[in-house]
Amino acid sequence: MSYIKSALLDEKGYVILDQYDQAADPKEWHDLEYVDWKSSGVTRFAPLASAKGEIEVNGFWNHTPPRTDKDGVWIESQVAKAPHLVARAQEPGANVGRCRVIELQPNEYANTLYNLHQDDNNRLNPDGTGWIVRGFFNLTDDPESFMTLREDRFNPSTEVRIALPAGAQIIVDTQRFWHAVWHKGPEPRYCLITSWESGPELDAYIAKHNGTNDHENPYLDPKAIEDAQTEVQRRLAERAANLAARGKADAGPVDPEA
Ligand SMILES: [Fe+2]
Numbered sequence: 001m002s003y004i005k006s007a008l009l010d011e012k013g014y015v016i017l018d019q020y021d022q023a024a025d026p027k028e029w030h031d032l033e034y035v036d037w038k039s040s041g042v043t044r045f046a047p048l049a050s051a052k053g054e055i056e057v058n059g060f061w062n063h064t065p066p067r068t069d070k071d072g073v074w075i076e077s078q079v080a081k082a083p084h085l086v087a088r089a090q091e092p093g094a095n096v097g098r099c100r101v102i103e104l105q106p107n108e109y110a111n112t113l114y115n116l117h118q119d120d121n122n123r124l125n126p127d128g129t130g131w132i133v134r135g136f137f138n139l140t141d142d143p144e145s146f147m148t149l150r151e152d153r154f155n156p157s158t159e160v161r162i163a164l165p166a167g168a169q170i171i172v173d174t175q176r177f178w179h180a181v182w183h184k185g186p187e188p189r190y191c192l193i194t195s196w197e198s199g200p201e202l203d204a205y206i207a208k209h210n211g212t213n214d215h216e217n218p219y220l221d222p223k224a225i226e227d228a229q230t231e232v233q234r235r236l237a238e239r240a241a242n243l244a245a246r247g248k249a250d251a252g253p254v255d256p257e258a
Helices: 007-012 076-081 083-090 109-115 200-208 222-245
Strands: 014-017 044-050 096-104 132-138 142-150 159-164 169-172 178-182 189-197
Touching (some): 007 200, 014 159, 044 076, 083 096, 109 178
Antiparallel strands (some): 014 169, 096 189, 132 169, 142 159, 142 178
């Protein structure tokens, strides 16, 4: 047995769909209710579908009983405020797990590399069913910001940078890739993130919107990459030393969206 995966997504781990006409829709993300998550206090989320239909963003496996990232329960009060966003998440007809809008404050490239993490979307997902992947629909116009993906966390030659203008639509195997967004700002970035189950419905949706994994990275100065790599190593060493001083082991990066 093995998981059902989309051929295009399985090949490179991401698919870029046709750009959506975001300007034609109301800015529903401003109307939603947001919650802080984890320690940062900076990034906020507005859940549209959660484990039990409540306004919280915890991974479904952290609930009782624990379950995988499928069968999200739509949150009535949020759905009423964002019908366009919900319709877009439901368009593929694939099973939806977590669905939320993220609000991300501006950051630096070194922060992005430090924040790289892999999602845990397929925890408890039964073998033989569809692999959980995530859709990222950029809502604000951030053409100089990048979805940053790496097969190898510390190897910049594996990096994929995908620009995020309004209406950018990307589907990513976020359990495979180390990922984070480099958002240059100056305003917060908003993006609709949806967990979908791979299968024929998602394949048809990808085909309908001309999904492709042909992509050329925008240029980034090699010196900027090198400097950021060095800064990340410095921060990681500092973090490990701080933890060691308190007698704790470094458990590695924590998924900020878990
Ligand atoms: Fe993530």
